[in-house]
Structure formats: structure tokens, C-alpha cells
Amino acid sequence: MSDYAIELENLSRTFRVGPGRTKQAVDGLSLSIERGEMFGLLGPNGAGKTSTVKILMTVLLPTSGHARILGDDVVEQVERVRRRTGVILGGDAGLYARLSARDNLLLFADLYGIPYREQKRRIGELLEMVGLLKSERARVETFSRGMKQRLHIARGLLHDPEVVILDEPSNGIDPVGARELRELVRGTVRDGRTVLMTTHYMFEADELCDRVAVMRDGKKIAEGTPESLKKQTDGQVVLSLDIIGVGEPDLDRLRALPGVHSVSVAEVDGSQRLDLHCDQQTDATAAVLEELRHLTVLRVSKREPTLEDAYVSLVSGGDATWTS
Amino acid sequence: MDVLIRRVVSTALVLSRGWLLELRQLMRSRLYLVTAVILPLVFASLAHYMFAGSQRTEGPLVIALSAGLMGMWSTTLMGSGSAINRLRFMQVLEPLVACPTPTFLFSLPFALATASMGLYSLGATLAWSALFFGMPLELASPVLFVVAVVVTVVSLSMLGLLLASAFILYPTAQALANFFEYPIWMLSGVLVPVSSLPSSVRYAADLLAPSWGVKAIMRSATGESGTFSAVLICSLLSVLYAAITLILLRRFEWLARSSGTLALQ
Numbered sequence: 001m002s003d004y005a006i007e008l009e010n011l012s013r014t015f016r017v018g019p020g021r022t023k024q025a026v027d028g029l030s031l032s033i034e035r036g037e038m039f040g041l042l043g044p045n046g047a048g049k050t051s052t053v054k055i056l057m058t059v060l061l062p063t064s065g066h067a068r069i070l071g072d073d074v075v076e077q078v079e080r081v082r083r084r085t086g087v088i089l090g091g092d093a094g095l096y097a098r099l100s101a102r103d104n105l106l107l108f109a110d111l112y113g114i115p116y117r118e119q120k121r122r123i124g125e126l127l128e129m130v131g132l133l134k135s136e137r138a139r140v141e142t143f144s145r146g147m148k149q150r151l152h153i154a155r156g157l158l159h160d161p162e163v164v165i166l167d168e169p170s171n172g173i174d175p176v177g178a179r180e181l182r183e184l185v186r187g188t189v190r191d192g193r194t195v196l197m198t199t200h201y202m203f204e205a206d207e208l209c210d211r212v213a214v215m216r217d218g219k220k221i222a223e224g225t226p227e228s229l230k231k232q233t234d235g236q237v238v239l240s241l242d243i244i245g246v247g248e249p250d251l252d253r254l255r256a257l258p259g260v261h262s263v264s265v266a267e268v269d270g271s272q273r274l275d276l277h278c279d280q281q282t283d284a285t286a287a288v289l290e291e292l293r294h295l296t297v298l299r300v301s302k303r304e305p306t307l308e309d310a311y312v313s314l315v316s317g318g319d320a321t322w323t324s
Numbered sequence: 325m326d327v328l329i330r331r332v333v334s335t336a337l338v339l340s341r342g343w344l345l346e347l348r349q350l351m352r353s354r355l356y357l358v359t360a361v362i363l364p365l366v367f368a369s370l371a372h373y374m375f376a377g378s379q380r381t382e383g384p385l386v387i388a389l390s391a392g393l394m395g396m397w398s399t400t401l402m403g404s405g406s407a408i409n410r411l412r413f414m415q416v417l418e419p420l421v422a423c424p425t426p427t428f429l430f431s432l433p434f435a436l437a438t439a440s441m442g443l444y445s446l447g448a449t450l451a452w453s454a455l456f457f458g459m460p461l462e463l464a465s466p467v468l469f470v471v472a473v474v475v476t477v478v479s480l481s482m483l484g485l486l487l488a489s490a491f492i493l494y495p496t497a498q499a500l501a502n503f504f505e506y507p508i509w510m511l512s513g514v515l516v517p518v519s520s521l522p523s524s525v526r527y528a529a530d531l532l533a534p535s536w537g538v539k540a541i542m543r544s545a546t547g548e549s550g551t552f553s554a555v556l557i558c559s560l561l562s563v564l565y566a567a568i569t570l571i572l573l574r575r576f577e578w579l580a581r582s583s584g585t586l587a588l589q
Contacts, residue, residue, distance in 0.1 A: 015584055016583075054418070054584075054587075057418070057422045058421075058422055058581070059418045059421050059422055059581055059586050059587075060581055060584055060586075061578075061581045061582045079424050082422055082423060082424040083424045085422075087419065087422055089415075089418075089419065091415075093414055093415035093416075094414070094415045094416055094418075094419055095414070095416065096345070096349060096414070096416060097414065098348075098349045098352040098353065099345060099348065099349060103345055103348070106341060106345070107341065107342065107345050108419075108423065110334070110337050110338045110341050110342065110425075111338060111420065111423040111424075111425045111429075111430060112423055112424065112425075113334055113424065113425070115334075116333075116337060139352075155419070
């Protein structure tokens, strides 16, 4: 029996995106997740999180490398992997919209081979757990996004899987709904399961996960506990500028400045917000303003970095080498 | 033995509940319902006016049956294929494939549900023909007729599923199903007698289970001999289709996982 619940070994996946053109969605990813652990896979859109999840849920084959769940290879021992893994996808879709919540669960209960006599009890328990007992007969197309997400959770736990994979469970859900969802997710780990969760939100990973890995361009660029990720920004400050007309050459010059670790840019109300992660000891403000003297700078401020900044620094910076 | 019984029961459960829920889904689509009501009426009208204006020697029952079979075939072929694409569009295809049940078992209920709608289409066309156009519904052998209809509907759903297996791999395979609709009508002997087709094409018709089904239905309705043999050949060909579909679905699922086409592109 394997010591790990989930093991990825140099996993890669390439997609053909046109004649003679390919895209490397996952690039040599290696991870080992302990049994009973709650692990977060973070990264921006296109980082390779969903491709990794799809390989683990056995709907996508890896181009190279290996992925194992509870010691079973996701390519060679598909049926065993499917029986022992629950998949909870995020988003509005993925359910039979014209059927009721109960019918959706009944259909999947059959497909997972749950004995007929157990189905009623199990579905009742799960609907109660996710707070959908009162709406069990309503059509899913009338559900809010949060209700659909809770139904996804119930469906993923139907066959009482040992490993649960969640793909961006709180994506697009209002803050109150997202908090309730996190509580539900926490409950699944309390039951002794291993959970792998992908998310965009650092605070969510911080709240729920024992360990996290950060992906960028298909590669793992960091792995460790949320606390060790926070420590990445020890001794740094964030220099924030609201500016108009900044271009890629300006960003390249800023990245080359001494004491600047990373630069990220976002559009905010018709201007651009530049966040520079700088060494606390090297005051880069003057040098930065000198490089941007040909542009209109609306506002300059300095602040202590947050956990979100640590994540942004990793995914927008150069090649990070941090590990816990 | 216990394991075998449990497996049979669980398979029957998957199929029957899947069929029922898929049927429920179809019934809740207004567009589908409107089409299901209007199409038989269109086919019945076509049959009536074709019969009234032609020199054909077949009786009115044969004409009404042919119209009903056209409706049945349209509903079944289109339904089986589009069911897989609908699942992909709803993003349910990946969670379904991620279940431990073979793809064949979750696809079969869709085919059976659309075949049931096809059965309804046949019944409705015959009913419209009788009610509005006075076409007689006197069957020479009602029991054999029911058997022939059931066998034909199963054969149609198996052929629909065979074509639909490509939908797992290719999201654009709808064009393939559309392409096959009219040739299979022709080869099944619904539009014109198979004997009037070129001999090379007639061999292809012999490989089509629905063409034997059509023969069985017509013979049981008119009292011609040879219903049993047609039912038998239709059933054997249906079993063959199911076996081929089973292999193709397994292969196509693997290829779809390899190419990443299970997801909505």
C-alpha cells in the first residue's frame, strides 16, 4: 500500500492547439500528498491546475510521467481510481439542469454502484449536509450558483470516496456562500479524507489547506505550508503606483532594478496599478520614479505585503526558487 | 452466483433509471415536445398526399407505416447522437466518464429513451393517419406486429448508439449522423422498396438491422410470410451492433482522453 494518497511524478500534458503548434499545459509536475491531508493547488488561469485535476479524475491522459491515487495508476487502474476518488467541479454547469437535485444524485448513485437500499439513506444524509433537503425536488435549473455548487459537493461524496478532488469550488460564489462552502469542504477533511483543491484565492488556501503548491505555466514554482509562503515576503515592501500608459519595456526596466523582486500590473478604473515587491532595505522608490518619468504617475504608496502579495509575487515574478 | 445476480440487478437498475430520467429530461424540453407532436403530423400528411397522388400498389397501411418509420428513425438517430453532445454542452460528459461504470452503460439509456420517443412517433403517425386521413389500421397479426416494432426500435437505437459512439471522440460528429439519416431511410426500404435499388446497394441494406425490422413490421401488418426470420435477423444484427459499439466506445473513450475532447471546447 502506498504511503501517499496522491503522487505525481514528472507529470506532463501537451495539447495540440493548431497545425504544428502545441501548448504545454502541465510541465514535469511532481507532488506527494499524504493521506488525510488537505492540499491546495494554486495558480492563475492557464497555470495547468485544471489539466492536472482532469488527469487525476481519469478524463485526460498524461503525455508523460505518472499519477497515482492511493497507489493506483490513473492510466492503468482506471476503474479502481474512479471508485476511490470523488470529483467536485466548480461552476454553474456539470449537472442535469432539467432534473431535480435528488434525481441527479440517484442517477450518479447508480453509476457508482451504490446498493439500492443504501441510496435513499445516503442521498438524504448528503442533501441535509449541503442544505438542499428542502429543495430536493426542485429542478436544478432554478438553483442559484451556490446551490449548484453544494449539489456538486453532494454528488462528489455520494460513494464515500477516500480522496476528494475539488476544482475551484468557490469560483463565482458570493462571499457568504463561499464561506459556507469552505465550511463544507472542511467537513470532508474532518471525515478523514484526503482533499486536493485548486483555487485562485490565497486566503481560501490559507484557511483550509495544510500545504499548498503554486503553479505557473504548467510548472510547480513553490510548495510548502501557507505560513512558509507568507514568509516569502519577509523583509519586503510593496510599492504601489497608479499610472497611465505603462508598457512592457517599462516593466522590463523596472524588473531589472536592484532590490525589485517582482512587478505585477492590473487595470484599475482607466489607469494601471503597478505593484512592485521590493527589498525593505533598498528604497527603490526614487529609482522606480526615475524609470517612469516619461509617464503620468497619479499616486504612489508603500505598504506591508499580504499573503495575497506573496502569491502574486510568485506567479508574476521571475523564476522563484522558494520551497519550505 | 450472488455476485452475478447483484451485477445483473445493478445493471438493470442503471439502465432502467437512466432511461426514465433521460425520458423525463426530454419531456421537459419544450422544443423537443413541440417537435415530437408536430413531426408525426407532418409525416402523416406527407403519407396521405403521396398515397392519394401516386400509382403505388401498396395499401394505405403500408404507406402510413412507412411514414411512421421515417419519424421513428429521425427521432432515434438524431436523439442518440445529440444526447452525447448535449451532455458535453452541459459539461456532464466528464463526470459521467469519471464514474466506474462503462461508457456503454451510461450511453445505452439515452439510446433507449430516444427509441421510446421514436416508438411514440410511430404510434402518433399511425394515429394521425387513421384519425385525419381515414387510413385503416387493420393489422394481420397484432402480436407479431408488436414484437416486430419492439425489435425494430431496439435495432434503431443500437444503430443510433453505434453512430453516436463517434460523438464521444468528435464533438462535430453531428454532421456524420445528419449525413446518414437519408441514406439509411432509403436502404431500410421505408421510402422506396429495396428491390428497386441497385443490386450493390441492396447488399448494404441487408446489413442494416432496421431494414429487416421494416420487413418484419410490414409482413406482420399485411400478413405476408417471413416475419419470424426478419425478426431473428434484425435481432442478431442488433446484438452485433451492440458488440461493435461496446468496443468502439472503449476505444473512443481512450482516444478522447488522449486528445482531451471530452470537455466542452
